[in-house]
Every structure is written in C-alpha cells, then in structure tokens.
Amino acid sequence: MTAPAIALEGLRFAWPRDTRDCLAIDALQVAAGERVFLHGPSGCGKSTLLALLAGVLLPRAGTLAVLGTEWRTLSAPRRDAFRAEHIGVLFQQFNLLPWLPVLDNVLLGCRFSRRRSMQAAHAAGTPAGHARTLLERVGIAPALWPRPARELSVGQQQRVAAARALIGRPGLVIADEPTSALDAALRDGFMALLLAECAAARSTLVFVSHDERLAPHFDRTLALPAFNGAAA
Numbered sequence: 001m002t003a004p005a006i007a008l009e010g011l012r013f014a015w016p017r018d019t020r021d022c023l024a025i026d027a028l029q030v031a032a033g034e035r036v037f038l039h040g041p042s043g044c045g046k047s048t049l050l051a052l053l054a055g056v057l058l059p060r061a062g063t064l065a066v067l068g069t070e071w072r073t074l075s076a077p078r079r080d081a082f083r084a085e086h087i088g089v090l091f092q093q094f095n096l097l098p099w100l101p102v103l104d105n106v107l108l109g110c111r112f113s114r115r116r117s118m119q120a121a122h123a124a125g126t127p128a129g130h131a132r133t134l135l136e137r138v139g140i141a142p143a144l145w146p147r148p149a150r151e152l153s154v155g156q157q158q159r160v161a162a163a164r165a166l167i168g169r170p171g172l173v174i175a176d177e178p179t180s181a182l183d184a185a186l187r188d189g190f191m192a193l194l195l196a197e198c199a200a201a202r203s204t205l206v207f208v209s210h211d212e213r214l215a216p217h218f219d220r221t222l223a224l225p226a227f228n229g230a231a232a
C-alpha cells in the first residue's frame with residue numbers, strides 16, 4: 001500500500017512570543033495523487049500550514065509526515081534536501097530571484113535535486129527542455145526567458161514560479177494563492193496546466209485560494225476555521 005502523501009496527528013503550532021496556538025488540527029490524511037483545495041478566512045493559518053507541510057516550520061506538538069517521512073526526524077539541512085527533492089513550492093510571495101533570468105529561475109527547481117533533474121530529463125529530454133515546455137504552457141513567451149525575473153509583471157512572475165514548482169515532477173505540490181494576480185482567462189489556463197501536470201506526475205496537490213469557484217477542480221475541500229488556535 002502506498003503511504004499517504006500527508007499524514008498528521010495532533011498537530012499544534014504556535015508562533016514564538018504567542019501564548020495561543022495558531023494552528024490546531026487533530027488529524028488529516030491526504031492520499032498520494034489527491035488534489036485538495038484549502039480555504040478559510042484571512043489569518044486563519046493557511047500559509048502557516050503550508051509552511052509546516054513544506055518543513056519550513058516544525059510543529060510544537062504532534063506528528064507530521066510527508067511522503068512517508070516525518071519532518072522532525074530530519075536535520076535542518078536534510079529537510080532542505082528533502083524539500084528540494086520532493087516538493088514543488090509555490091508561495092504567496094513567489095520568491096523568484098529577481099536578477100536571475102526567467103529560464104534559470106525555473107531550472108532552480110531542480111538544481112538542488114538529482115531526482116528532479118532526472119525526472120525533468122525524462123519528461124522533456126533535458127531539464128532545460130522541461131523548463132521551456134512548462135514556460136510555454138504557462139504562456140511565457142520565449143522572448144522573456146533570458147530576461148531577469150524582476151522585469152516581468154506580477155502575473156507573469158506568478159506563472160514562472162508555477163513552472164519552477166512543477167519542474168522535475170515533484171511528489172507533492174503546494175500552492176499558496178497562485179492565481180491571485182491572474183485574470184480569468186489566464187487563471188483558467190493556469191489551473192488546467194497545474195492539474196494536468198500534477199496528474200501526469202501523479203503529484204499530490206494542496207492548493208490554497210480564496211476563490212471558491214476553483215474548488216470543483218479538486219477531489220476534496222478543506223476549510224480551516226477562523227480562530228483555529230486553541231488555548232495553548
């Protein structure tokens with residue numbers, strides 16, 4: 001039996017200096033390949049939960065395993081390596097390197113992972129080939145590929161960040177409001193690409209958005225309540 005992509009129990013997380021928990025989730029399992037739509041009011045902890053799933057933050061209590069690996073058992077450098085190998089991250093602030101050309105920003109997604117480089121080569125001949133395919137599919141014209149990322153519009157940068165998250169077909173893709181800067185036509189194209197790439201790679205997808213019109217694209221919807229934090 002395949003391990004769940006995400007398995008957590010008794011998860012509690014508090015920010016330093018806060019006396020109350022920001023997140024309290026008793027149990028959650030996401031199956032390999034499942035697509036989950038996560039929503040809830042601003043400030044309820046959606047981005048915090050994604051940072052925990054990505055091993056950027058660690059819970060103060062409870063267990064949290066991603067792709068069969070408990071984050072807590074890994075040292076900080078091994079968490080970074082595991083994330084690079086297995087997780088495509090598309091954060092609310094897209095974190096492109098502003099001075100680096102668009103194509104190289106996408107290639108960064110597999111630069112630190114042999115596994116993702118090999119999977120990108122398998123998908124499109126070479127990692128650069130996969131980067132070009134993904135950029136084309138998110139509608140970034142070849143003329144923009146050598147340009148520094150800072151010269152692109154916010155919506156264009158959001159799409160470059162998506163290509164970077166998808167390169168090398170990671171087992172888990174986590175996306176934080178990735179369509180907030182896109183108009184309706186671009187949003188539909190973007191969703192089609194994201195879902196098709198995740199399906200082709202059998203990647204699990206956890207997707208945060210305020211736009212509940214997107215929910216029908218997903219296998220499951222999870223609502224994080226406001227004031228999710230229980231007293232610590």
Ligand SMILES: Nc1ncnc2c1ncn2[C@@H]1O[C@H](COP(=O)(O)OP(=O)(O)OP(=O)(O)O)[C@@H](O)[C@H]1O
Binds near residue numbers: 016022041046049092
């Ligand atoms: N770096 C931080 N240090 C301290 N508290 C933080 C930090 N980041 C977020 N918080 C707090 O954690 C809570 C949850 O924030 P989070 O960003 O996860 O919300 P969200 O659900 O993603 O909201 P939004 O929909 O506005 O993006 C908020 O109360 C916020 O103030």
Ligand SMILES: [Mg+2]
Binds near residue numbers: 046047048092
């Ligand atoms: Mg957020």
